[in-house]
Structures are given as C-alpha cells and as structure tokens.
Amino acid sequence: MSHIACRALIATILLAGCDRRTIPTTDRESDRDQATTNNDPIPNEEPLIRVRLHRLTGGNPSITIGQAKQAMAIRVGDTEVQLEGPSTIGRKQGRWTASGVNLPTSIASADVVELTSPTPLSVGSHPKRTYEGIIRCVADQDPPRLSFSVINVVKMEQYIPGVLAGELYEGWHDAAFKAQAVAARSFALSRHQQRKSHTWDVTDTSSSQVYVGIPSWNQATRTATATSGEIITWRGEVVPGYFSSCCGGRAALASQAIGPNPINKVPPLDGHSNPAWCTEAPRYRWTGPWDPSKVSRAIRSWARRVGREDLAAIGEVVSIKPMSPNRHGRPSKVEIRGSGGKTATIRCVDLPGVFAESDLNPLSSGWIDAEVKRGFLVVNGHGFGHGAGLCQYGAEAMAASALTYERIIQFYYPQGELTKAW
Ligand SMILES: [Zn+2]
Numbered sequence: 111m112s113h114i115a116c117r118a119l120i121a122t123i124l125l126a127g128c129d130r131r132t133i134p135t136t137d138r139e140s141d142r143d144q145a146t147t148n149n150d151p152i153p154n155e156e157p158l159i160r161v162r163l164h165r166l167t168g169g170n171p172s173i174t175i176g177q178a179k180q181a182m183a184i185r186v187g188d189t190e191v192q193l194e195g196p197s198t199i200g201r202k203q204g205r206w207t208a209s210g211v212n213l214p215t216s217i218a219s220a221d222v223v224e225l226t227s228p229t230p231l232s233v234g235s236h237p238k239r240t241y242e243g244i245i246r247c248v249a250d251q252d253p254p255r256l257s258f259s260v261i262n263v264v265k266m267e268q269y270i271p272g273v274l275a276g277e278l279y280e281g282w283h284d285a286a287f288k289a290q291a292v293a294a295r296s297f298a299l300s301r302h303q304q305r306k307s308h309t310w311d312v313t314d315t316s317s318s319q320v321y322v323g324i325p326s327w328n329q330a331t332r333t334a335t336a337t338s339g340e341i342i343t344w345r346g347e348v349v350p351g352y353f354s355s356c357c358g359g360r361a362a363l364a365s366q367a368i369g370p371n372p373i374n375k376v377p378p379l380d381g382h383s384n385p386a387w388c389t390e391a392p393r394y395r396w397t398g399p400w401d402p403s404k405v406s407r408a409i410r411s412w413a414r415r416v417g418r419e420d421l422a423a424i425g426e427v428v429s430i431k432p433m434s435p436n437r438h439g440r441p442s443k444v445e446i447r448g449s450g451g452k453t454a455t456i457r458c459v460d461l462p463g464v465f466a467e468s469d470l471n472p473l474s475s476g477w478i479d480a481e482v483k484r485g486f487l488v489v490n491g492h493g494f495g496h497g498a499g500l501c502q503y504g505a506e507a508m509a510a511s512a513l514t515y516e517r518i519i520q521f522y523y524p525q526g527e528l529t530k531a532w
Pocket of ligand 1: 356357358359360386387388501504505
C-alpha cells in the first residue's frame with residue numbers, strides 16, 4: 111500500500127457529447143462561486159500516458175530492455191533497426207548505444223529513441239514486470255547529456271490496471287478497485303494536461319501513483335475495464351483524484367495538503383465529512399518512539415534550509431502539539447516546544463518531509479502529537495499519507511458494506527461528478 115504526494119492540478123471544459131452522469135451532492139455546504147480555469151477540454155479520446163520508470167545518471171548509464179530472444183526494434187522517426195533482446199541501451203559520449211547492434215548515426219545522435227516489440231517489454235531490474243505500449247528513452251538536454259530517462263508511453267486504459275495492482279491488495283472488494291480506478295485516471299489525466307511541456311506525466315512510484323506494468327492478477331484489469339473512461343469532474347473541469355492510504359478519520363483539504371494552486375480549492379477536494387470509514391486500517395492510530403535529539407537536529411536542519419529562524423532556534427524538542435484544525439477537525443499545523451520554552455509552528459504537510467531529509471524512520475503522516483517521555487519522543491499519529499481525496503482503507507470499508515463505487519467517489523469527492531470522457 112502506498113500513498114501519494116502529488117502536486118498536479120488541472121481544469122478543463124467538458125466537451126459536448128460526453129456521456130455524463132452526475133452524482134447528487136451530499137452533505138456539502140452550498141455551492142461556492144468558484145472561477146474555472148481555462149485549461150484543456152476533457153478529451154473524448156483515450157490519451158497516452160507517459161510514465162517515467164527510471165532516470166539513469168552517472169558515467170555511461172545503461173539499462174537492459176527486453177528478454178532473451180525477444181524480437182524488438184529501436185527507432186527514431188521512420189528509421190528502425192531490428193534487434194534481438196535483451197539489449198542494453200545506454201549513453202556514451204553523448205550518443206545512444208545498444209548492445210548487439212551498431213546504431214546508424216541518425217539513431218545514435220537523436221535526443222529520443224523508442225523501443226518497440228510485438229510482445230510486452232521488460233525494463234531494467236524488474237524482469238518480471240512487463241509493459242504495454244512503447245519504451246521511450248529521452249536524453250537529458252543539459253550537457254554533457256549523459257543522463258537519460260526511461261518512459262513507458264501507454265494508453266490510459268492499459269495504464270490504470272497497473273496502478274490498481276500497485277496501489278491495492280488483490281481480493282479487496284471490486285467497488286474499492288473501481289473507485290480507485292476513477293481516482294487514478296482523474297489524477298493521471300490532470301497530470302497529462304498539466305505537464306505538456308515536460309517529457310513525462312507521472313512516475314511509477316508513490317510520488318505520483320504506483321504502477322507495476324501489466325498486472326499478474328485479473329481483478330485489477332477487470333475492475334479498470336468496468337470503469338473505462340470514467341473520471342471525476344467539477345463544473346466541466348477534471349478533478350485531480352488525489353488519494354492516500356488512510357486519512358486517520360478526518361480529511362485534509364487538498365489546498366493545504368497538496369498545494370495552493372486554485373484548482374485544489376474546488377469543493378470535491380475540500381475533504382469528506384463523517385463518518386470515518388477507515389477505523390480498522392493498520393495506521394488509523396499509531397505510536398512510536400523517536401530519538402528526541404535526532405528529531406531536534408532534523409527540524410533545525412530543515413528550518414535553516416528553508417530560512418525559518420524561529421524554528422531553527424527551537425533547541426531540543428520536548429513536545430509537538432496539533433493546532434489550527436481544518437473544517438473537518440484535522441490539524442493543519444503543529445506547535446513545537448523546545449527545552450528552553452520557545453515555541454514555533456510547522457505545517458503538518460511539511461513534517462514527513464522533515465523526517466525524510468534525515469536518517470530518521472519515516473513519519474506516516476503529519477497529523478501527530480508527541481511528548482518526550484523517559485528519554486524518547488513518543489509520537490502518536492493518525493493515518494498514513496496526506497489525507498486528501500480518497501482514503502483507500504475507507505473505500506475498502508465502504509465497499510465491504512456493499513456501497514457502490516459511485517457512492518465512494520461521491521463521499522470522498524463531495525460535489526464531484528462522474529463523467530465518462532471516452
Ligand atoms: Zn480514512
């Protein structure tokens with residue numbers, strides 16, 4: 111199970127002619143008058159998603175693509191060279207190399223090369239992971255142009271099953287899978303539209319959403335297909351379908367947990383109300399000891415890096431207390447008290463990153479309180495992940511109570527509309 115920390119946003123205008131179902135509004139306050147942004151229309155054709163699988167750096171970086179005796183081709187435009195897999199693709203002195211073949215200059219000196227095969231390709235250290243679509247290798251533009259990225263260019267509906275298999279457990283209820291499919295598709299589409307000037311839309315890790323290529327089990331494919339083309343929209347704009355593992359019972363606002371971009375301020379991303387469906391999740395409540403001096407050092411180091419003098423002067427941490435609750439009762443900041451009595455605040459959204467920058471055990475969530483007891487900073491935490499959008503454990507509990515995926519989407523993205531785009 112993973113959570114995402116995504117920062118994408120997008121707004122679109124719904125094309126006439128889309129099959130559109132509207133989820134009735136639930137327990138939201140009345141519609142606020144929100145300006146829409148002039149972004150791309152919602153496509154009525156399935157887009158290609160560009161998933162960055164690897165970024166290779168260092169001297170003569172390379173990666174192995176394809177399996178033994180696999181028929182493959184490497185191409186640039188209309189120029190194509192046949193290969194037999196596997197082939198190690200690399201960069202040497204600013205040019206492409208491929209083991210087992212001499213590349214013509216037009217391919218070796220190109221910025222971008224593509225690998226294709228009639229059968230799915232494997233890439234790098236996961237020989238059991240195979241990918242639909244093509245594998246695109248893109249050289250860095252900055253000299254010395256040694257580094258490159260490996261990107262799977264894949265149809266959205268072939269991509270989504272690989273996200274479901276990476277994000278959920280096989281055997282969870284179908285409705286949870288379908289809700290996750292809609293959220294993941296909405297997120298990927300928003301990134302796709304937002305990142306046109308970049309070479310890739312999403313990574314295959316929890317920094318976007320986990321993607322494992324072609325799933326080895328059928329439920330992921332079956333439930334993705336059952337919701338084909340369905341996305342969350344609000345007033346004709348696609349809603350980036352943020353999700354996390356467990357919200358801890360009280361939702362975060364995407365505008366606080368993800369970022370202040372105006373599209374994150376739409377009602378479907380303002381968080382769900384009660385009840386908390388995820389109370390049975392392993393990280394609904396959690397506790398653990400940390401070394402107070404290491405935590406103090408991590409906080410001071412982060413504070414200096416971001417120019418927070420008040421926080422850098424905090425000394426040794428003695429307690430961390432939640433404050434500034436959002437409308438759902440989830441804190442948006444904590445107050446850190448130092449041994450000298452000084453206090454300073456830090457946003458909950460920043461806390462996991464503070465821990466991640468040091469060698470401390472990761473913090474599952476920024477919603478914590480903590481106190482030094484018997485030499486340890488004893489942390490009590492709520493949830494796993496940023497808490498905005500869909501809660502995966504909550505979605506599974508709703509599905510187990512025989513609620514449909516439409517109801518799950520309605521609950522976690524209040525006022526969102528379920529739109530069949532393609
Ligand atoms: Zn939850």
